[in-house]
Amino acid sequence: MNKETYKLGQGLSNRHITMISIGGVIGAGLFVGSSAAIAKAGPAAVLAYIITSILVFLVMRMLSEMAVMQPDTGSFSTYARKAIGPWAGFSIGWLYWWFWVLVIPIEAIAGAEILYAWFPQLPSAVYALAFIVLLSSANFSSTKSFGEFEFWFALVKVLAIVSFIVIGTLAVFGLWPLAQDVSGIANLYANGSFMPNGAGSVLAAILITAFSFFGVEILSIAAAESKNPQSKIKRATNLVLYRIILFFVLSIFLTVALVDWRSSELQKLGTFQYVLMTLNVPGTKLMIDTVVFIAVASCMNAAVYTSSRMLYALGSRQEAPHLVTQLTSNGVPTYAVSASTLVGLICCVVNYVFPGHVFGFLLSTTGAIALLVYLVIAFSQLILRKKLEQQGVEIPFKMWLFPWLTWAVILTIVSVLGYMFFSPSYRYETTLSLGVTVLVIICGIRVTSKQKHTD
Known part of the structure; x- marks a missing residue:
């Protein structure tokens, strides 16, 4: 059982890749956490989601340009x-591995709280640990198992959002029979104007929304474990923008159109639950709790998969212990899955043993990693595209308006990082993230320089 004998599996089908690309960006952040962006910017949160959607789409286009040329489990690294x-x-x-490893306990804790509310007979810590063990088992058996879990998880999330959009649209036009005095779009401008907290609030909301979108890049990692990955990457990338606008922008638009963004209940209950309760939809709390639980499970499933595949890619380049490159006959890097799951379990235990202290500090170290990943993707595309053009190589899937759009994305990301660093609300997390980044870069320089001398 070694890397030379077996290869990573190709168990992901068209429907798996399609649902991974759709569901990869739909997490609990949309169903619940989007209320934080609305609190920052009011109805103008819609603009924050539009801007972030375009930014993420352009980053994905750059990543896909490279992935179509060379599909690789290591993707942007x-x-x-x-x-x-x-x-x-x-x-x-x-850094990417560290981010997703910490997502494992985050989602386990969130899922455990929902389970504890339903079944208080056991402590939430037991549910959290069982949650991690159960979902990681799907990643141990085969790549197809991961794909199947993600397919059904994503399908439920998509159906929930589509149902919300249908009900919200009917309510806006005054056609939802259960709602009283809830219709039209007056809430977009009647509660302190469309942009009540100024243009700066939109930038602050972008910081919140940017992390809600993180995960769409998993497509380029997962596609490497499918047949004909180039065509799948092209197709999924071309549809990303439409899906993001449909799921995120339209949902947030309906929210701020139907309810008062200043309501404390919006922050307390979360976006979807508050809107549906306002529209008197029966069984709202149970439905939203169920959908959020599935979203949490989906995100953890993706976290175990993504962190293990990135660790495998690092090991294959001799930048992680060689043991993590060993594969089963099904093409699963079990040691990479085990290592990622174990670290996630340890962090989960730390959270319950030292609540609010050590784990909170660890979580703060990931505050800017999503933007750093986007920045590295943009710079990589900029450099590789220039090299390929100089060599006269045909590029089958191009980023538009090169290099101007690429530079625009780079400047936007740098501006957001600068705002985070100087903003009192984000300075702590940004400083910790950059500190960890510097330490990892120093380690990277030392490790890779030794490899160079050895070669």
Whole structure:
């Protein structure tokens, strides 16, 4: 059972990749956490979601340009290595692994709280640990098992959002029979104007929305474990923008059109639950809790998969212990899955043993990693595209208006990072994230320089 004998599986079908690309960006952040963006910007949160949608779509287009040329489980860490240098591939790969490993306990804790509310007979810590063990088992058996879980998880999330949009649209036009005095779009401007907290509030909301979208890049990792990955990447990327606008922008638009964004209940209950309760939809709390639980399970399933595949890619480049590259006959890197799951379990235990202290500190170290990943993708595409054009290589799937759009994305991300660093609300997390990044880069330079001398 070794890397030379077996290869990563190709168990992901068209429907798996399609649902992963759809469901990858739909997490509990949309169903519940989007209320935080609305609290920052009021109805103008819609603008924050539109801007972030376009930014994420452009980043995905850049990533897909590289992925179509070279499908790879290491994805952007492999491209960063080629474009910027081995230290960059090492650094962004480990930072990305660290981000998703910490997502495992975050989602386990969130799911455990829902289970505890339903079945208080057991402590929430027991539910959290069982949650991790159960979902990680899907990643141990085969890549197809991960795909099946994600397919059904994503399908439920999509159906929930479509149902919300249908009910909300009917309510806006005064056609929802259960709602009284809830119709029209007056709430967009009647409660302190469309942009009550100024243009700066939209930028603050972008910071919240940007992390809600993180996960769409998993498509480029998962596609490497499918047949004909190039066509799947092209198709999914072309549809990303429409899906994001449909699911995120339209949902938030209906929310701020139907309810008063200033309501304390909106923050307390979460976006979807508050709107549906306002519209007198029966069984709202149970339905939303169920959908959020499934969204949490989906995110953890993706976290175990993504962190293990990135660790495998690092190991295959001798930037992680060689043991993590060992595969089963089904093409599963079980040691990489085990290592990622174990770290997630340890962090989960730490949260319950030292509540509100150590785990909160660890979580703060990931505050800016999503934007750093986007920044590295943009720089990698910029450099590799120029090299390929100089060599006269045909590029089958291009980023538009190169290099102007690429530079626009880079400047936007740098501006947001700068705002985070100087903003009192985000300075702590940003400083910790950048501190961890510097430490990882130093390690990357040392490790890759030793490899170079050995070679």
